[in-house]
Amino acid sequence: xxxxxxxxxxxxxxxxxxNINKVWHCMTRLRFDxxxxxxVDQTEIKKLPGVLGAQLQSDQFQxxxxxxxxxxxxxxxxxxxxxDDATAAxxxxxxxxxxxxxxxxxxxxxxxxxxxxxxxxxxxxxLAGLIALKVVxxxxxxxxxxxxxxxxxxxxxxxxxxxxxxxxxxxNEYLAAAVAxxxxxxxxxxxxxxxxTHQEGAVSAIWLLDVIPVSVFNYASSVIPVIFSVLAxxxxxxWVDSIMPEVLKTVFTPTLTLFLGALAALVVIGPIGxxxxxxxxxxxxGLFSVSASFAGLVVGAIRxxxxxxxxxxxxxxxxxxxxxxxxxxxxxxMMFMANMAIAGATFAIWxxxxxxxxxxxxxxxxxxxxxxxxxxALFGVLTRYKKAFIAATIASSLASAFIAFFGVxxxxxxxxxxxxxxxxxxPYFIFAVSGVVMALVISFVxxxxxxxxxxxxxx
Numbered sequence: 001x002x003x004x005x006x007x008x009x010x011x012x013x014x015x016x017x018x019n020i021n022k023v024w025h026c027m028t029r030l031r032f033d034x035x036x037x038x039x040v041d042q043t044e045i046k047k048l049p050g051v052l053g054a055q056l057q058s059d060q061f062q063x064x065x066x067x068x069x070x071x072x073x074x075x076x077x078x079x080x081x082x083x084d085d086a087t088a089a090x091x092x093x094x095x096x097x098x099x100x101x102x103x104x105x106x107x108x109x110x111x112x113x114x115x116x117x118x119x120x121x122x123x124x125x126x127l128a129g130l131i132a133l134k135v136v137x138x139x140x141x142x143x144x145x146x147x148x149x150x151x152x153x154x155x156x157x158x159x160x161x162x163x164x165x166x167x168x169x170x171x172n173e174y175l176a177a178a179v180a181x182x183x184x185x186x187x188x189x190x191x192x193x194x195x196x197t198h199q200e201g202a203v204s205a206i207w208l209l210d211v212i213p214v215s216v217f218n219y220a221s222s223v224i225p226v227i228f229s230v231l232a233x234x235x236x237x238x239w240v241d242s243i244m245p246e247v248l249k250t251v252f253t254p255t256l257t258l259f260l261g262a263l264a265a266l267v268v269i270g271p272i273g274x275x276x277x278x279x280x281x282x283x284x285x286g287l288f289s290v291s292a293s294f295a296g297l298v299v300g301a302i303r304x305x306x307x308x309x310x311x312x313x314x315x316x317x318x319x320x321x322x323x324x325x326x327x328x329x330x331x332x333x334m335m336f337m338a339n340m341a342i343a344g345a346t347f348a349i350w351x352x353x354x355x356x357x358x359x360x361x362x363x364x365x366x367x368x369x370x371x372x373x374x375x376x377a378l379f380g381v382l383t384r385y386k387k388a389f390i391a392a393t394i395a396s397s398l399a400s401a402f403i404a405f406f407g408v409x410x411x412x413x414x415x416x417x418x419x420x421x422x423x424x425x426x427p428y429f430i431f432a433v434s435g436v437v438m439a440l441v442i443s444f445v446x447x448x449x450x451x452x453x454x455x456x457x458x459x
Contacts, residue, residue: 003050003071003072003075004075006048006049006050006051007072007075007076007079008079009044009045009048010030010045010048010051010063010076011076011079011080013040013041013044013045014032014034014039014040014045014061015034015035015036015039015040016039017079017080018035019034019035019036019039020032020033020034020035020080021033021034021035023073023076023077023080024073024108024167024168025069025070025072025073026069026108026110028064028065028066028067028069028373029062029063029064029065029069030062030063030065030069030072030073030076031060031061031062031108032060032061032062032063033059033060034060034061037056037059037061040056040061042054042055042056045063050065050068050072051063051064051065052064052065052066052379053378053379053383064379066368066373067368067373108164108167108168109161109164109165109168109227110164110316112164112167113160113161113164116153116160117153117154117157117160117320117413119153120149120150120151120152120153120154120412120413123146123149123150123412124147124150124151124154124411124412124413126422126423126425127143127146127147127150128411128412128423128426130425131143133425133426150412154320154323154324154412154413155220156184156220157220157222157223157320158180158183158184158219158220158222158225158226159177159180159181159184161180161223161226161227161230162176162177162179162180162226162229162230163176163177165226165227165230165231166230166233166234169230169231169233169234170234171230171233171234171237171238172237172254172257175233175237175254175257175258175261176230176233178258178262179226179229179230179233179258179261179262179265180226180229180230182262182265182266183219183222183225183226183229183265183266183270184219184220188206188214188216188217188218188219188266189218189219189220191203191206191216192216192217192218193218195216196218203216204216208263208267212263212267213267214266214267215266215267215270215271217270217271217274219270219274220324222273222274222321222324223317223320223321223324224273224274224276224317224321225265225269225270225271225272225273225274226265226273227273228269228272228273229261229264229265229269229270229273232261232264232265232269233257233261233264233265236257236260236261236264237253237257237261240253240256240257240260241253241257244256284299284318284322284331287299288330288404292330292404292405292407293401293402293404293405294401295330295404296334296397296400296401296402296403296404296405297397297398297400297401298397299315299331299334299400300334300337300338300341300396300397300398300399300400300401301393301396301397303334303335303338303396303400304338304341304342304378304389304392304393304396305393307338307342307374307378315331315335318331319331319332319413320413323411323412323413327411328409328410328411329409329410330404330407330408330409330410332410332413332414332416333400333403333404333408333409333410333424333432333435334396334400334403334404335416336416336420336432336435336436337396337399337400337403337435337436337438337439338374338392338396338400338416338439339369339370339372339374339416339417340369340370340399340418340435340436340439340440340443341392341393341395341396341399341439341440341442341443342369342374342377342378342382342392342396342443343366343367343369343370343374343377343440343443344392344395344439344440344441344442344443344444344447345377345382345388345389345391345392345395345443345444345446345447346362346365346366346369346377346381346382346388347363347366347440347444348388348391348443348444348445348447348448348451349362349366349381349382349385349388349447349451350362350363350366351448352447352448352451352452361381362381365377365381366381370417370418371417371418371419372415372416372417372418372419372420385447385451387447387450387451388447388450388451390446390450391442391443391446391447391450391451392443392447394442394443394446395438395439395440395442395443395446396439396443398438398439398442399435399436399438399439399442400435402431402434402435402438403428403431403432403434403435406428406431407428407431408424408428408431408432408435409428410423410424411423418436421433421436
């Protein structure tokens with residue numbers, strides 16, 4: 001069975017094209033917003049070649065494909081048409097919970113832009129390591145040029161998020177970018193910098209008509225404000241379009257939509273988003289205030305389960321907010337440890353297995369996890385060997401606690417792959433390497449001890 005035939009079968013087994021409200025993808029999964037979840041035949045979907053797993057999670061149906069997901073998605077769109085931009089009326093599915101809405105939003109918004117932020121993050125991390133090792137001078141022109149390449153994506157992240165969020169919320173991408181431009185306008189950013197540095201004459205708000213306060217914040221690199229602003233824009237756009245006379249829509253619908261959307265973003269949503277983002281970061285910081293090792297234990301323990309349930313994307317905004325507020329993040333190294341622990345447990349299953357086909361599939365999944373894509377290992381191997389999953393969770397928790405104790409951190413967003421190690425070059429490099437070794441060895445040894453000489457899917 002070829003890929004296209006498998007895709008056609010997926011469409012049929014989720015209830016047909018008419019049952020699909022929206023489809024998008026993240027790094028490894030096709031994600032469906034379906035009209036009627038009861039029409040899905042998960043058992044048959046899981047049997048399709050190339051499908052690593054399937055699950056209904058947080059009001060969305062997920063089909064785990066692995067690294068080839070983008071190719072599958074493009075071929076699926078050729079059959080469905082562009083479901084991201086479709087506005088055809090569909091039967092109501094019912095109100096989603098806030099958790100479901102948040103997960104749909106985060107996975108949908110960040111999935112398409114991960115290559116840009118991952119590539120820029122790797123450059124930024126390598127540059128930070130070279131500066132820490134004094135290989136290059138922080139004040140050199142070379143560093144300035146490389147930093148332009150690395151930091152541009154993060155500084156202008158609101159524009160990337162606005163366009164991606166507009167696709168998810170089915171609103172005009174250029175109006176969304178225009179709202180992001182309002183948040184990023186130099187006069188607002190300069191006012192925020194003046195306030196932060198306590199310059200004379202700095203103000204905390206700019207007043208519209210001497211009545212409406214526009215709070216002064218630096219929205220560069222921000223995540224939550226722009227996503228919720230675009231969500232509001234989508235409702236504003238539909239409302240304005242519904243009340244505007246047909247003859248005036250071409251000019252006045254975008255005019256009024258942009259004015260109201262930008263005003264809502266600047267006056268209400270932006271400030272709330274800034275404080276909400278800081279609140280999420282403070283929660284994680286609260287764990288660190290108890291103990292860095294305790295934070296590592298908790299984050300390391302929940303990470304494999306979060307990936308399994310598709311909720312791991314919830315940590316991405318926190319990490320990006322940390323990069324914005326502090327210039328570094330300690331969460332992503334813990335995510336790295338979790339991936340290495342999953343790889344170690346999967347390698348153990350590969351070593352223990354006697355079946356040739358099983359060994360081939362398991363080895364491929366283990367290597368994929370080592371490279372930062374853990375779904376093949378989790379859904380194809382560890383869900384069948386629960387003791388191995390427990391071993392990976394323990395190893396992830398211990399390795400994360402270890403690196404947190406020594407303060408291992410990153411200075412830019414990168415994928416949690418073994419090839420990301422150069423980004424840790426600097427004072428924390430030896431501890432990062434030690435954490436990777438711990439995660440791999442502990443999970444490998446524990447799996448070998450718990451599962452036994454010859455694994456069975458019932459273990």
